[in-house]
Amino acid sequence: MAETKNIPDACCARCSIPKTEQYCRTEKGRGPADCPSIRHKKMAQKALAGTLPQELEFARQAAIQECAGYIRDGSHADLTPSKPRIVEIVEFSRRMGYTKLGLIFCGGLMQEGAIVQEILETNGFMVVSAMCKAGRIPKSAYGVTREQQLDTTRDAETACNPKFQALLVNKAKVDFNILLGLCVGHDSLAIRHLRAPTTVLAVKDRLLGNSPLAAIYMYDSYYRYLKKPL
Secondary structure (H helix, E strand, O other): OOOOOOOOOOOOOHHOHHHEOOOOOOOOOEEOOOOOOHOOOHHHHHHHHOOHHHHHHHHHHHHHHHHEEOOOOOOOOHOOOOOOOOHHHHHHHHHOOOOEEEEEOHHHHHHHEEEEEHHHHOOOOOEEEEEEEEEEEEEHHHHHHHHHHHHHOOOOOOOHHHHHHHHHHHOOOOOOOEEEOOOOOOHHHHHHHOOEEEEEEEEEOOOOOOOOOOHHOOOOOOHHHHOOOO
């Protein structure tokens, strides 16, 4: 192996090895000098050894759900996706035996939040839903000035309150949380304070209709300006 001094701990996004030959994907694979799966084998073993029984079951069911998301004919090359994420969330929650779900959503997605709650309830779950403005505090409580508000004519524009959202569903003792359309940063705070495991149904992208990968898919065309520092 090449000299590892000054090599980053991981840079998987820039892996130069074809997928079918990657060490992390196949028993006889190979990796570049910065391959974390090769350089940090002891860390990987330690991570597995320190995984709690309930976490092992969580990971097992997630792997089973991954497989259940395809129509298969025995060949990996011919996998056909068969389910949207909302269906997979319902199925995974059932696999884990969950009965009460937390739905933490953005106020800009009230209609979508109502539909998601209806889908979950139609499938037998009890749902505790918390909108981003729940807990009503002014943005000034965070140190936001009037000029930094969306509406500068208001005295006290209501702030998102992700910690309150988290405390609300924690109090309800939900089994599993679903995040829908929270802002960058607000989602981070919510996740930090949530006790139950959490998944994301969709994230906020105001310009792209909550489909942020559109900019990534068009990196070489309409969004080529991203090739230069912002």
